[in-house]
Amino acid sequence: NAGVTQTPKFQVLKTGQSMTLQCAQDMNHNSMYWYRQDPGMGLRLIYYSASEGTTDKGEVPNGYNVSRLNKREFSLRLESAAPSQTSVYFCASRRTGFNPYNEQFFGPGTRLTVL
Amino acid sequence: GENVEQHPSTLSVQEGDSAVIKCTYSDSASNYFPWYKQELGKRPQLIIDIRSNVGEKKDQRIAVTLNKTAKHFSLHITETQPEDSAVYFCAATPFPQEKGGGNKLTFGTGTQLKVEL
Numbered sequence: 001n002a003g004v005t006q007t008p009k010f011q012v013l014k015t016g017q018s019m020t021l022q023c024a025q026d027m028n029h030n031s032m033y034w035y036r037q038d039p040g041m042g043l044r045l046i047y048y049s050a051s052e053g054t055t056d057k058g059e060v061p062n063g064y065n066v067s068r069l070n071k072r073e074f075s076l077r078l079e080s081a082a083p084s085q086t087s088v089y090f091c092a093s094r095r096t097g098f099n100p101y102n103e104q105f106f107g108p109g110t111r112l113t114v115l
Numbered sequence: 116g117e118n119v120e121q122h123p124s125t126l127s128v129q130e131g132d133s134a135v136i137k138c139t140y141s142d143s144a145s146n147y148f149p150w151y152k153q154e155l156g157k158r159p160q161l162i163i164d165i166r167s168n169v170g171e172k173k174d175q176r177i178a179v180t181l182n183k184t185a186k187h188f189s190l191h192i193t194e195t196q197p198e199d200s201a202v203y204f205c206a207a208t209p210f211p212q213e214k215g216g217g218n219k220l221t222f223g224t225g226t227q228l229k230v231e232l
């Protein structure tokens with residue numbers, strides 16, 4: 001059971017380049033999330049997917065797009081990277097169901113630098 | 116939307132002392148409050164949580180208290196050890212859905228706890 005996995009671990013981009021961050025979970029979770037973590041700002045929600053086939057904006061969605069490819073995979077795309085998107089990106093997943101308080105499990109993170 | 120404030124941003128204690136981290140939230144509809152620990156270079160991991168129908172919850176050296184009237188909750192770590200050194204995040208959500216919901220957590224800005232020998 002790998003849990004939540006993310007690729008790549010590190011990435012350096014030039015301003016204007018595009019890339020896709022990949023996330024997958026093998027826990028049969030319904031909900032998946034993308035966060036960014038910046039010093040002194042905690043974890044801020046970019047987009048989330050409550051269930052397969054749905055996606056919604058979080059607190060800081062500008063400059064990003066997402067795709068819930070299937071139940072396991074949730075990708076985050078930067079179409080035209082900007083230095084302000086330099087951050088550590090975390091994917092997370094959560095099992096919904098009758099227990100509304102299920103834990104969110106995080107992936108190992110992707111450290112992205114935009115020059 | 117929900118706003119969570121967390122204090123202090125840094126906390127240094129001697130090994131064996133207690134540490135307290137405090138959070139306040141703005142949305143009175145919030146009813147689930149988890150705490151995450153993030154070691155250097157690692158992913159955040161849930162260490163304890165509390166629900167709005169409970170005032171206090173304890174798990175060994177860690178306890179969390181909730182005051183819904185004042186809209187604040189706190190993490191208490193007793194007998195601190197060097198391995199407690201990490202960043203701690205509080206979070207709140209007003210929408211823990213039973214089915215199909217997003218359970219969007221709003222996080223505080225984190226507290227860097229350093230336990231000194």
